[in-house]
Amino acid sequence: MPRPTLCARPHQRRARRSLNRSRSSSRREPPLPVRDGLGPARVRVHGGPVLAELTERFGPDARAKVLGGEVLCADGTVVDATTVLAPGGVVFLYRDLPVEVPVPFDIPVLHRDNDIVVVDKPHFLATMPRGRHVAQTALVRLRRELQLPELSPAHRLDRLTAGVLLFTTRRELRGRYQTLFARREVGKTYLAVAQTVPEQIPAVVRSRIVKHRGTLQALEELGEPNAETEICYLGGNQFRLTPRTGRTHQLRVHMNAIGAPIVNDPWYPVVEDIAAEDFSAPLQLLAHTLEFDDPISGRRRHFVSGRSLRGD
Incomplete structure (x- = not known):
């Protein structure tokens, strides 16, 4: 069984340290850049395996983003199938845009x-x-x-x-x-x-x-x-x-x-x-x-x- 991936340096294994670093990192700029005018979504996790949690909360599209390497921890680590985060940790991903009615007015x-x-x-x-x-x-x-x-x-x-x-x-x-x-x-x-x-x-x-x-x-x-x-x-x-x-x-x-x-x-x-x-x-x-x-x-x-x- 593969070892779980933590959004932290290898020597920082304890959940409390992982949580503290996630909180500190979350105050910095997101690890993903603005794309087509939109910044990444910031999601605070409940704790545990990230793949399972995002799939349960947001469905198969979120699972596909994790498996596709499109979800990052606050420190820039790529979330994969083994990533575990402590409660309160954050991850970043690009959201799927909703269908919107265009606002038909210019912005002078x-x-x-x-x-x-x-x-x-x-x-x-x-x-x-x-x-x-x-x-x-x-x-x-x-x-x-x-x-x-x-x-x-x-x-x-x-x-x-x-x-x-x-x-x-x-x-x-x-x-x-x-x-x-x-x-x-x-x-x-x-x-x-x-x-x-x-x-x-x-x-x-x-x-x-x-x-x-x-x-x-x-x-x-x-x-x-x-x-x-x-x-x-x-x-x-x-x-x-x-x-x-x-x-x-x-x-x-x-x-x-x-x-x-x-x-x-x-x-x-x-x-x-x-x-x-x-x-x-x-x-x-x-x-x-x-x-x-x-x-x-x-x-x-x-x-x-x-x-x-x-x-x-």
Whole structure:
């Protein structure tokens, strides 16, 4: 019987050491490169023979990938039929792409240099792969169109939200720009068109917003506020929104909470079933401006979307 292969150096046989090294390696870049705009999937294992586990979890296609030498451990070791990993270890492989409805809108580039790419994302296009949206995402499409395999988003916009979106061109820059957003050093303004306009409009909305796994809507709950939005009424049914925090669906939740749900919002106040191929009613929410001090050049950056909303 062949000896089991461990994703480790030969002298590191104990499961605990293998697990520690897998955890350390998982923080580095994946051992497989970006291919056709898409990076490899990262799978955390339950522990034991990897071939048996991947076959049970993902079926015969995953088994074929292992036997074909297409699955790698975090340290770059090729997984084979004898590979054993401790619980919590990770492996990498290229996923099989789902069938997706093409999003029929271009992604205009507002700015491009050696460090960053700024685009005007259309409605209905996710920022990066997640769930059933993989190839039809801004990240994968831009990697392919611009031939920039290390392109990465510095922040995210909801799939249904259009507007200014910032990417870094090289992986060593990603953390410096992401830190700007984490430290709230980026000025962001949004435009929105509301279904109704309440009699009283608060200047600032503060609440506690939580998003539970497996649910579409984010919810407001009692407790210490973790979300804050400045609201400016522009007249008609139009608003300018300035988020001071970045919770999931924050602007949509806060507009709904004040009695002014955003036009064409399929999730607030109630969840509506919209066909994947229906692009006729875009959410009337636009990431209009983005402003920050560039951590590389030191220059003040200011970008404005060229898009408009119905009702503007």
